Amino acid sequence: MSDGYETVIGLEIHAELSTESKIFCGCQNAFGAAPNTLCCPVCTGLPGALPVLNAQVVEYAVKMGLALGCHINTLSWMDRKHYFYPDLPKAYQISQNDRPLCETGQLQYLVGGQPRHLGITRIHIEEDAGKLLHDAATDTTLIDYNRCGVPLIEIVTEPDLRSADEAKAAMEEITRILLALGISDARMQEGSIRADVNVSVRPKGQAAYGVRNELKNINSFGAVHRAIVHEAARQRQILAKGGVIGQETRRWNDLEKTSVVLRTKEETHDYRFFPEPDLPPFEVPEKTIMALSAQIPELPATKTLRYQQAYALPPDDALLLAGRKPFADFFEAAVALRKAAPRQLANWLLGDVSKLLNEHRAELGDTRLTPDKLVTLVEAIDAGTISGTAGKQVLEHIISKDTSVETAIEMLGLKQVSDAETLNTLVNSVIRENPAAVADWRAGKKQAQGFLLGRCIKASGGRANPQVTASLLRQVLDDICE
Numbered sequence: 374m375s376d377g378y379e380t381v382i383g384l385e386i387h388a389e390l391s392t393e394s395k396i397f398c399g400c401q402n403a404f405g406a407a408p409n410t411l412c413c414p415v416c417t418g419l420p421g422a423l424p425v426l427n428a429q430v431v432e433y434a435v436k437m438g439l440a441l442g443c444h445i446n447t448l449s450w451m452d453r454k455h456y457f458y459p460d461l462p463k464a465y466q467i468s469q470n471d472r473p474l475c476e477t478g479q480l481q482y483l484v485g486g487q488p489r490h491l492g493i494t495r496i497h498i499e500e501d502a503g504k505l506l507h508d509a510a511t512d513t514t515l516i517d518y519n520r521c522g523v524p525l526i527e528i529v530t531e532p533d534l535r536s537a538d539e540a541k542a543a544m545e546e547i548t549r550i551l552l553a554l555g556i557s558d559a560r561m562q563e564g565s566i567r568a569d570v571n572v573s574v575r576p577k578g579q580a581a582y583g584v585r586n587e588l589k590n591i592n593s594f595g596a597v598h599r600a601i602v603h604e605a606a607r608q609r610q611i612l613a614k615g616g617v618i619g620q621e622t623r624r625w626n627d628l629e630k631t632s633v634v635l636r637t638k639e640e641t642h643d644y645r646f647f648p649e650p651d652l653p654p655f656e657v658p659e660k661t662i663m664a665l666s667a668q669i670p671e672l673p674a675t676k677t678l679r680y681q682q683a684y685a686l687p688p689d690d691a692l693l694l695a696g697r698k699p700f701a702d703f704f705e706a707a708v709a710l711r712k713a714a715p716r717q718l719a720n721w722l723l724g725d726v727s728k729l730l731n732e733h734r735a736e737l738g739d740t741r742l743t744p745d746k747l748v749t750l751v752e753a754i755d756a757g758t759i760s761g762t763a764g765k766q767v768l769e770h771i772i773s774k775d776t777s778v779e780t781a782i783e784m785l786g787l788k789q790v791s792d793a794e795t796l797n798t799l800v801n802s803v804i805r806e807n808p809a810a811v812a813d814w815r816a817g818k819k820q821a822q823g824f825l826l827g828r829c830i831k832a833s834g835g836r837a838n839p840q841v842t843a844s845l846l847r848q849v850l851d852d853i854c855e
């Protein structure tokens with residue numbers, strides 16, 4: 374929008390961690406169980422129950438901090454954040470306020486294949502609350518406490534984002550990093566990632582930020598994008614009419630594409646934070662940080678840039694491969710076997726292989742396809758042993774069966790015929806059987822040659838090498854006309 378205003382956006386992203394057990398008790402951390410079956414006195418906040426911090430939660434959060442280049446606080450503690458809501462039986466959430474585990478980092482993400490950077494203010498750990506389910510039939514609200522005590526990290530960013538596109542791309546990259554680290558399922562549809570989005574608008578060139586509005590609990594990338602576009606336009610309209618923007622917390626309704634006020638500045642919560650008395654401060658030793666640091670893999674954005682540069686892949690393809698570890702590993706193993714054709718291998722993986730996986734609802738690792746087999750297949754097509762179309766049939770075969778590419782070509786009878794003698798016989802018989810087309814060609818209708826070539830390929834059951842057949846056909850036609 375070039376109306377003299379600039380949009381300023383910051384994110385608060387909540388991600389559920391995929392630890393075995395919950396953050397302060399031994400209850401299983403799982404999605405989809407029958408309501409209120411994964412609970413105990415600790416996570417349902419019964420009086421006298423004592424929390425114990427899950428070390429795996431700390432490790433996972435430190436990993437995310439290291440991946441985002443944060444400073445890790447070796448001494449940290451939990452705080453109580455007080456508020457009342459039916460899904461929070463203790464009437465306080467155990468979170469971190471004064472001393473988050475991780476501070477001041479940076480996210481590298483890509484927009485259109487170009488790197489951008491987003492400051493990370495902090496990452497802290499906390500417990501999730503339960504879930505309210507409204508039953509329309511009986512007009513009652515039910516509470517499922519299974520999610521109480523599920524470990525979360527909250528990632529707070531600097532207000533560095535300037536468009537809905539940037540915000541969406543940054544959030545997608547954070548999701549890819551969570552998956553690459555193996556610390557979260559990052560399933561938005563199950564609510565395991567949610568974002569609060571802070572949006573303000575200011576005249577271009579003005580250093581001070583405008584009054585910001587917070588949009589709570591948005592749970593899809595698309596909805597984040599739509600909510601920002603809507604909110605930025607709403608604020609611009611107010612400013613254009615000479616109005617004043619109030620500081621508000623709003624709820625985005627993605628179905629109706631509107632937002633409504635939840636709270637105004639006057640109603641801001643005082644959470645009355647204080648250090649959690651039931652949990653002592655905890656240390657993360659330097660040697661643990663070093664050990665975790667060694668486990669951080671190459672991040673998806675870095676990998677994408679490498680694929681763009683080293684293999685000349687288009688940005689979108691590079692991102693699709695780099696963002697899915699099984700695909701990235703498969704691609705790199707295949708490229709190591711056949712350095713000449715990275716683009717071809719990427720096209721097979723993102724095209725026909727992905728299509729077959731979707732059809733069978735399978736993952737790459739569930740199939741019989743190996744990098745070695747895919748490379749052999751591509752080589753067979755390049756060498757003219759089989760046609761590209763036949764290659765797709767061979768792929769369907771080798772993806773589900775434990776056979777070699779050679780055996781599959783043999784079994785399916787797809788070996789391409791390039792032998793001149795066989796093809797000459799074929800061409801001559803097609804010419805004999807189609808005198809009308811030959812007459813057309815003589816009369817100057819050159820498209821008749823394409824028709825005759827099609828007949829030759831068809832007569833060979835799709836196995837005639839098109840290039841060799843075309844040149845033979847041309848020769849025979851020229852001979853006839855002399």
Ligand SMILES: [Zn+2]
Nearest residue numbers: 398400413416
């Ligand atoms: Zn529990």
